[in-house]
Amino acid sequence: MENSDLTKSAEERATILKASHVNKFFLEPVKFQVLKDISFEVKKGEFLSIVGKSGCGKSTLLYILSTMDTSYDGTLEMNGRKLTGRSQNELAAFRNEHLGFVFQFHFLLPEFTALQNVMLPGLKLGKYSAKQVEERAYEKLRMVDMEEHALKPSMKLSGGQQQRVAIARALINDPTIVMGDEPTGNLDKANSDMVFDIFREISHNNGQTIITVTHDPDFAAGGDRIIEMSDGYIISHGHESKIQ
Amino acid sequence: MKLRISYNIAKTHLLTKKKQTLVAMLGVTFGIAMFIVMISFMQGVNQFLEDSALDASPHVRIYKQLTSDRPSLIETLNPDGFNIIHHQKPKNEPARIKNGLIIARHIEQQPEVLGVSPQVSTQVFFNTGAVPIPGTLAGVDVAREEKLYRLSQRMKSGSIEALRSNANGVILGRLLARKLNLKAGDKVNVTSSTGGTALLRVVGVFSFGIQTVDDARGYVNTAKVQELIQKDANYITDLHIKMKDPLRAIDFGKELARQYDYKVEDWATANQAILAGEQIRGVMTFVISFTLLVVAGFGIYNIMNMNVMNKIKDIAILKATGFDGKDVVAIFMIQSVIIGLLGALLGVLIGFSLSYLLSITPFASGDFLAIDTFPVMFNPLHYALGVIFGVITTLLAGYFPSRKAARIDPVEILRG
Known part of the structure; x- marks a missing residue:
């Protein structure tokens, strides 16, 4: 860790996520190296944005970090535990407990109410009783200002509302890391600002780590650090600008 | 959870x-x-x-098969020889089961047997006007037949008691009675294949619901058939056996076939169709x-x-x-x-x-x-x-x- 130049002002903070020498190939339609020797670390409570042009590999990197994509070379560690090479079921349980996701196209289960959508990962975790999970879900919905829509079917909500419910769902198990794939990509300015405020709040107040892939320069600039990618390389690890 | x-x-x-x-x-x-x-x-x-x-057929039936392909005399005498016997005829012998009543009593004592009914059956012609109609007369002991086939429940008219009390009585199958245009109380003349004749009074009509039975069979007392074909009171042609469990009939039949030198037929063989x-x-x-x-x-x-x-x-x-x-x-x-x-x-x-x-x-x-x-x-x-x-x-x-x-x-x- 001493070899990294970005730890200089953050020694007191633990490394939460570490990727070492990650290489990734796409085999279809022709063999193509999409990630080239990616190594970086993320600190606890850091609000990190990954930016770059379309096709630079940033989404691919995010899905590797998310543990959903397991076909890569190199190693991935979280909290010092190696994630590379674990079984799909182990990784699913890991995601359930430690990771939260927000996608560009909200991806709520359309048949369920907003509340049920938020509760599902909590019920799956099984750490709390159904009653407690429901209380927690209301708490998270209140946080994203969606409490009054809790019992509406999610397909009846607007795009911005759905995205806020998706954020509440990502937070239900108090994950160590929240990952976003263009979380504001589909939203208007007001909703984007709201998403940004929520992310900032949870990273700075709860110490939860945020990793988002984004095209929105304002959104990226508001975070703690920006990693810039191009053609499968990290061309800038950025600087931790706003440590509080 | x-x-x-x-x-x-x-x-x-x-x-x-x-x-x-x-x-x-x-x-x-x-x-x-x-x-x-x-x-x-x-x-x-x-x-x-x-x-x-x-219901309508015995679980096991013992009878004497006259057309059996018995070994010819020359084959018994010269078993290793090159014998050709062409168109062998059955021997002239009565279709009786020797000691039939004693065998019946013996079989009846077996615990798995429900009942045994010794019968004398013979081919007859029922004469209606000038037309002889073929049929079978079964000489039975009515009480035993009742035990085996619940005959009283199959009566369309008349009763089985009437047969017991009337030595000349006959109970006809439903279809046979219709063919002969006979009702309970009518009289009918029968001729046996050996030439004997008898005048019988119809005391009842039964129906088993099986065409081949209802169309040809008449029940009379054993003695009447024995008289008709001029045989003694021990002359028995068939033993009908009902088992308590019909499925046991096949094994039991095999056992009987070993004991007695008569044809033993179980219900499964008789009803292969x-x-x-x-x-x-x-x-x-x-x-x-x-x-x-x-x-x-x-x-x-x-x-x-x-x-x-x-x-x-x-x-x-x-x-x-x-x-x-x-x-x-x-x-x-x-x-x-x-x-x-x-x-x-x-x-x-x-x-x-x-x-x-x-x-x-x-x-x-x-x-x-x-x-x-x-x-x-x-x-x-x-x-x-x-x-x-x-x-x-x-x-x-x-x-x-x-x-x-x-x-x-x-x-x-x-x-x-």
């Missing part, structure tokens, strides 16, 4: 697509209902035919039921497959939020099981209703069988089988789409 979430998701999926669920369910329902109707009807027919055959028919119906039932269930299974498979394709995004998101392959399999398997169980239960209800309707549908079988409606068997086992088959079919039909769902790679779907 884990299954409970999967169950809730499955329930929500089923309830939001009610029409699709119903269609999938009806596939199973129809298959099971038809399966139950088929098997109830076929088993009903089998049971009916078997019962009527078992019925048993062969039973087997054919059994195979048919199996093939058709199997086809119905396979068709229903493919229906469910298609719908579940479609369901998985429609829910591919939901599956990806569930996996992203930490649901593993097993949870996804459970979600879709639970849907299949619910469809299968509800469909099967509905199928059982419909199958029962249809079977019941069939069992009260009038069916004119003519004189061939004593039956007014279609024979249908109501056996809880068939209904249980229907439900089990239905659930197994849906489990299989649901398994493959579920497995496919479990294998979905969330990255591909989420990246769009």
